[in-house]
Amino acid sequence: MSIALVFPGQGSQAVGMGRSLFDAFQESRAVFEEVDDALGERLSSLIFEGPEDRLTLTQNAQPALMAVSLAAMRALESQGFRASAASYVAGHSLGEYSALAAAGTISVSDAARLLRLRGRAMQEAVPAGEGAMAAILGLDAEAVAALCERAAAEGGVCEPANDNGGGQIVISGSAAAVARAVASAPEAGAKRAIPLPVSAPFHCSLMQPAAERMAEALREARLSAPVVPLVSNVTASPTSDPDEIRERLVRQVTGRVRWRESMEWLAENGVTRLVEIGSGKVLSGLARRIDKRLEAVSVGTDEAVRGFAAG
Structure with a gap:
């Protein structure tokens, strides 16, 4: 059995x-404790006690989800399971x-700061x-791309942002253009079109200023080769080269999260089991909707860690 470790993104x-x-x-x-020290604040208190509206803020949710995923990973390691036992790692957006x-490319402290x-x-x-x-439900990637193109033709930006699989594709862009896409989605054959309660239009070209800031920060970051290849969102293909990883992390800010394609690539290359490490079960829920060859298990609690380690 070939395993891939997958790590959740914002929303979990x-x-x-x-x-x-x-x-x-x-x-x-x-x-x-390492994350708290790196950020100079008690993020752990916010994670454990809330309030929810502060935890949900993007600047808090991103390092918080990473902290929980790495806490679960370190717990697994204490029970004898190492990342090197997997064939690949992947993460949804910030989950990368x-x-x-987890794969040893970057320290927990640097990941928290980044x-x-x-x-x-x-x-x-x-x-x-x-x-x-x-979120556009019930259309394939090609139909959603055409829907976005029509909406943007009247002005503004409207682009596919997350292809999550299972007939769910998230679009992102200018408020007016996205609203036009939502309004015309039923006519295009969508089952539903649901505006999302987010604070910014992630993973589209409007994020270019953020990509430039991340490019500068990542140039200074120390990256090592991962112990197993990363299947990256923006290409849905593996890499172990630190410079290529750095470049893909920058592209990811404005690029589409190709999660469906990433999971299909894993299934086509011998992976049969996904281990979702961290908060929630979002990625496990998507797995079999993407490819029925993929079995998935979620490991984000002490009980789940001990159960997984016991086999």
Whole structure:
């Protein structure tokens, strides 16, 4: 059985996530303490106690989700499971930083600082109210791309942002253009078109200022080759080259999250089991809707860690 480790992205956060890991494993406590030290604040208190509206802020949610994923990873390591036992790692959007930290490419401290910057840069790239995102259900990627093209033809930006699989594609761009796409989606054959309660239009060309800030920060970051290849969002293909990883992380800010294609690539290259490490079960839920060859398990609590380690 070939395994891939996958790490969740924004939307999987919940107040109290990771608390059982903190309580049960010294190795997990050390991760939360390292993140707190790196950021110069008690992010762990916000993770465990809320309030939810502060945890949900992009600049907090991104390092918080990484902290919980790495706390789970360190707990697994304490039970004898290593990232090197997998064939690949992958992460949904910010989850790529978690995947790279788990695979030894980047330190937890550097990942926390980069994700804090990434969250702020993405939030500040577009003035509040000027951008929007929406989920389009029941159309394939080609039909959604055509829908976006028609909406943008009248002005503004409208682009596919996340191809999550299972007939769910998220679009992103200027508020007016996204609204036009939502309004015309039923006529194009969509089952539903749902505006999303997000604070900025992520993963589209409006994020270029954030990409430039991340390019500067990543130039200074120390990256090592991962112990197993990363299947990156922006290309849906593997790499172990630190310079290529750096470049793909920059492209990811404005580029589409090709999650469906990434999971299909894994299935076509011998992976049969996904282990979702961190908060929630979003990626596990998507797995079999993307490819029925993929079995998935979620590991984000002390009980799940012990169960997985016991086989």
